[in-house]
């Protein structure tokens with residue numbers, strides 16, 4: 001087994017950006033992995049989307065045409081197994097995305113692959129090596145995959161800069177897989193996220209509060225503080241889950257991606273799915289009592305402080 | 320009808336944690352244990368399905384792979400209303416990775432032959448986000464990951480589920496039981512156990528098994544492991560944030576300054 005196989009991703013006919021990030025990640029280890037760099041796309045739209053995947057450094061684009069119009073976990077799982085059989089890669093990279101997590105672990109289990117999820121760095125020394133977070137990203141764990149001929153890693157989105165899409169000069173090959181009667185779920189419909197009273201993606205200054213605010217009754221206070229400060233109030237997911245705030249105010253992977261001039265975070269730990277929505281803000285200021293909170297790793301300014309005490313003082317200062 | 324709920328007792332680092340001298344892990348004195356947040360939602364989903372089902376004989380079984388520390392999590396599930404609990408442990412499982420844990424769970428779940436298996440989307444300490452779907456892979460069960468809406472029709476043995484995608488997009492789909500779902504936070508409002516129920520939980524069946532009881536060999540579990548951890552380290556210090564020190568008043572004053580400067584630029 002040799003070479004690197006990237007599993008690209010599309011949704012409703014559009015290539016998802018993580019696909020080209022994976023190409024960048026794969027390029028870094030393809031030579032060491034002693035073989036070709038191939039990028040596969042599975043789906044009804046595989047042939048349309050395929051050519052864009054022929055970025056620099058890619059030797060071949062593979063398409064697996066699925067009978068379903070949309071992602072179906074069991075079909076994708078089977079398609080990945082067919083790709084492993086036909087291409088014999090020693091390393092497979094997929095995105096750490098909702099779709100991948102719906103099928104990649106099942107393939108890893110069934111094929112006894114080397115396996116790690118939410119990987120943040122990849123290297124090669126006699127085989128793949130990977131780094132992933134531990135204890136909610138407060139520590140890093142270095143992994144190896146002894147005795148595995150093929151290793152599947154799901155890579156955290158947003159860390160590698162995306163490769164420039166190809167223009168169709170890289171060869172595209174269709175890989176046959178028997179995908180009839182493989183689906184075990186039936187797609188009914190997509191439901192779009194509901195629009196809210198404000199569009200936090202348009203705000204230049206977000207005051208964002210997390211579970212550190214502790215209680216629903218404290219929220220009006222931060223609404224007022226935001227107003228005095230000229231900020232728009234946004235939140236982390238637990239406040240939406242608890243029904244304290246509408247989902248339109250949620251920042252993160254399953255909420256909104258924001259890029260304000262200033263993102264002021266109060267009592268947000270900085271879980272990967274939260275960072276996915278705000279790490280590109282121009283200036284990030286974080287207030288958290290825990291000096292090890294991962295939010296400080298993306299913040300430009302940080303204060304290890306009690307958010308209520310800081311809020312008291314801000315109220316004073318803003319009059 | 321039977322629902323199996325795999326739950327995990329997760330460790331959080333307290334603020335001044337220290338690593339073991341050999342770098343292999345965190346000094347256990349600095350760990351705080353709690354039931355995984357996601358598993359409170361999967362537990363609630365299971366209890367609601369049982370409560371809404373007609374007739375008797377429905378069962379919710381919680382299962383964990385963990386040492387004695389994990390028993391507290393099982394007891395809290397029993398207190399909330401699970402019918403019985405199963406804890407699987409063997410010293411060889413210390414540090415077991417996602418595929419090894421899924422392999423052990425597979426042996427336990429197979430013996431129960433449930434209609435539904437409800438896992439959490441992820442555990443807050445390991446954050447694999449993968450144990451459930453790996454378990455489904457071993458058992459060849461239909462599966463849906465990241466479920467934020469669940470309507471189970473017991474008569475038809477069919478679940479209509481909402482799968483949460485990036486950006487808040489939702490896919491509605493249907494799957495036939497037996498099936499495995501991974502449950503997302505916010506799907507319901509997890510209940511609290513009454514003090515009385517907490518006391519009574521100790522009377523409910525809690526079975527402890529080792530690998531041999533499940534017909535598993537240590538070797539087979541070891542070989543299932545997808546990775547081996549070679550080192551645990553603090554993250555490389557990046558550029559890092561500029562820390563604002565001083566009293567809350569000083570911090571607030573600096574925040575106002577920074578905001579004014581950035582917003583006027």
Ligand SMILES: Cc1cc2nc3c(=O)[nH]c(=O)nc-3n(C[C@H](O)[C@H](O)[C@H](O)COP(=O)(O)OP(=O)(O)OC[C@H]3O[C@@H](n4cnc5c(N)ncnc54)[C@H](O)[C@@H]3O)c2cc1C
Pocket residue numbers: 209210211212213235236237238250251252253254255256266267268269270271272273274277287288289290293305306307308440441465
């Ligand atoms: C598929 C998936 C999608 C997700 N999508 C999102 C998403 O879109 N957005 C999102 O936010 N999350 C999302 N999550 C959840 C995410 O994993 C975390 O659970 C969540 O972001 C945690 O929110 P938090 O930081 O507010 O809470 P916690 O992690 O509980 O952090 C609270 C923080 O407050 C600090 N604190 C407590 N008291 C004080 C005080 N008095 N003063 C100062 N600081 C204090 C604590 O030190 C802690 O760091 C998703 C998860 C999954 C699995």
Ligand SMILES: Nc1ncnc2c1ncn2[C@@H]1O[C@H](COP(=O)(O)O)[C@@H](O)[C@H]1O
Pocket residue numbers: 324325326327355357358382383384385417420424437438439440441442443445446447448449450451
């Ligand atoms: N040791 C364990 N015992 C039982 N269930 C587990 C264990 N580890 C993970 N799980 C299940 O898998 C889910 C996802 O965890 P993870 O894959 O570790 O992120 C959890 O919410 C549990 O339902």
